[in-house]
Amino acid sequence: MLIVSCSHGNHLGHSIAKRLNASHSQLTVNKFPDDEILIKFNSNLKNQVVVLVQSFYKDISDCLIEVILASATAKEFGAKKIILVAPYFPYLRQDKRFHSGESVSQGIIAGLIDKYFDSVYVMDPHLHRKNSLNQIFKIKSTKLTANDLIADYIQKNIKNPILIGPDSESYKWARNVAEKIGAESRILTKKRYSSYHVEVRLNKKVDLRNRNVVIVDDIVSTGHTIIEASKLLRRLGAKNIYCICVHGIFVEDALRKFAKNKIKVISTNTIPNKAAKIDVSGMIADTLS
Ligand code: R5P
Numbered sequence: 296m297l298i299v300s301c302s303h304g305n306h307l308g309h310s311i312a313k314r315l316n317a318s319h320s321q322l323t324v325n326k327f328p329d330d331e332i333l334i335k336f337n338s339n340l341k342n343q344v345v346v347l348v349q350s351f352y353k354d355i356s357d358c359l360i361e362v363i364l365a366s367a368t369a370k371e372f373g374a375k376k377i378i379l380v381a382p383y384f385p386y387l388r389q390d391k392r393f394h395s396g397e398s399v400s401q402g403i404i405a406g407l408i409d410k411y412f413d414s415v416y417v418m419d420p421h422l423h424r425k426n427s428l429n430q431i432f433k434i435k436s437t438k439l440t441a442n443d444l445i446a447d448y449i450q451k452n453i454k455n456p457i458l459i460g461p462d463s464e465s466y467k468w469a470r471n472v473a474e475k476i477g478a479e480s481r482i483l484t485k486k487r488y489s490s491y492h493v494e495v496r497l498n499k500k501v502d503l504r505n506r507n508v509v510i511v512d513d514i515v516s517t518g519h520t521i522i523e524a525s526k527l528l529r530r531l532g533a534k535n536i537y538c539i540c541v542h543g544i545f546v547e548d549a550l551r552k553f554a555k556n557k558i559k560v561i562s563t564n565t566i567p568n569k570a571a572k573i574d575v576s577g578m579i580a581d582t583l584s
Contacts, residue, residue, distance in 0.1 A: 296583070297343045299336070301365060303358050304348030306567040307382060307576050311348060314580035322347075324361055332357060334364045341373040346583065351385040352544055352566045359407070366411040379408060379415045380579060382565035383542045387421040387431070388514075401431060409433045416582060418565050418575055419513050419541040423464050439582055441541045441563045442468060444573050446475040448561065449509060453537060456509045461485060461495055461524040468541070469511040483524055490516075495523045497531070504532035515540040515562070518549035525558050537561065543568045 296317045300308025302324045312319035320338040327333065347365055351358045366377045389400035408415055414435035419442075420428055428436035449456055449472065456478050460469030462485035473480035483495045508528050510521055521538045528536055536558045543562030550569060553560045564571035 296346060297338055297340070298346050298348060299338070299365070301347055301349035301358070301361055303350045303352060304380070304382075306564060307350070307380075307579065308348040310574070310576035311346075311380070311580045311583070314577060315584055322361075322365055332360050332364065334361060334368060336365070336368065336372065339372075340369050342375050344376045344378065345369045345374040346378045346380055348380045348382075350382045350566055352383060355385045359404070363407060363411050376413045377411070378583075379412045380583070381415060382418045382575060382579065383544075384415075384417040384420055388423070390424050401425075405431045416579065418563075418579070419468070421464075421513055422467075437582060439575075439578060441565075441573065441575055441578070442471050442475065444563065444575065444578065445511065445539055445541070446472045448539065448573050449478075450476050453507050453509060456507045456537075457481070457501070457503065459483060459508055459510045459524065459528065461510055461512055461520045465512045468513055472511055483527070485520060485523075491519055493519050493523050495520070495527055497527060501531065503528060503534075505534045506532070507535045507537065508533040509537040509539055512538070512540050514542045514544060515549065515560070516544045516546050518545065518552050521558065521560075522552060522556055525556055535559065539573075542566055543570050545570070 298308050298312035298317050298319045299322050301322050323335040325333045349362050369377050386400040386404040392399055416437045418439045428438050458469045458473040458478055458480040460466050460482040466482050470480045481501055485495045487493045510524050525536045538558050538560045540562050542565050560570045561572050562570045563573040563575045
């Protein structure tokens with residue numbers, strides 16, 4: 296097995312290879328002046344099972360083109376099998392046509408991966424209207440979850456927590472983690488008006504006075520969901536507010552907004568960032584072995 300770190304997979308690729316005692320190689324990625332991407336392998340690929348590690352953040356379209364170029368090239372060089380490890384896989388939230396004329400991006404992007412890869416591994420995919428990755432990808436797909444690692448982090452670092460899921464889909468993380476550590480949990484209801492405007496409500500009363508409240512979600516992007524949830528939780532008396540997410544995309548000034556609102560934020564390292572304190576490389580290596 297040859298682990299190849301793509302431009303947005305280097306933070307995990309080395310560690311995955313080390314844990315598997317497998318060879319590691321870095322994909323060289325260059326851009327021409329007009330922004331076209333050129334990739335270059337630096338290892339012999341003949342008869343190898345090639346694992347491309349790529350997380351999709353910041354320039355996600357470039358990340359996508361890069362893995363397509365890499366997979367097609369690996370095939371040309373005689374790779375036996377090509378696997379994509381996508382600690383964070385994008386485009387899963389657009390799983391239906393919300394407004395007339397829109398693309399249903401989830402299926403289209405998954406279709407590209409089907410075409411170029413033999414199998415795909417995704418950490419905590421955002422599955423809302425679909426129950427499993429098998430309903431999205433035609434190739435063999437494996438879902439990994441960081442829930443055990445998040446549960447372990449909370450147990451070691453936060454006393455007597457109550458876990459909050461900020462919207463109806465988040466029970467898969469918040470309630471599941473709460474059950475693992477025997478903590479109380481509540482799921483809020485969210486209404487999204489736009490990327491920057493959400494409202495959250497609590498359905499069942501809860502007294503949060505002097506409690507350590509931990510909001511658990513899969514993705515934090517602009518941070519608006521968490522900020523709105525935190526305002527509500529503070530009104531209910533929360534003493535300390537933590538936010539733990541799997542994928543810390545943290546666009547714009549999300550981390551600064553969290554600091555301003557005294558929210559302590561922790562994420563896994565599916566996407567490298569300042570809050571990434573939970574390492575998923577061991578879990579990925581175990582699944583690949
Ligand atoms: C969506 O349902 C996800 O689980 C997150 O709650 C959402 O993507 C967070 O987005 P933002 O941080 O921009 O509010």
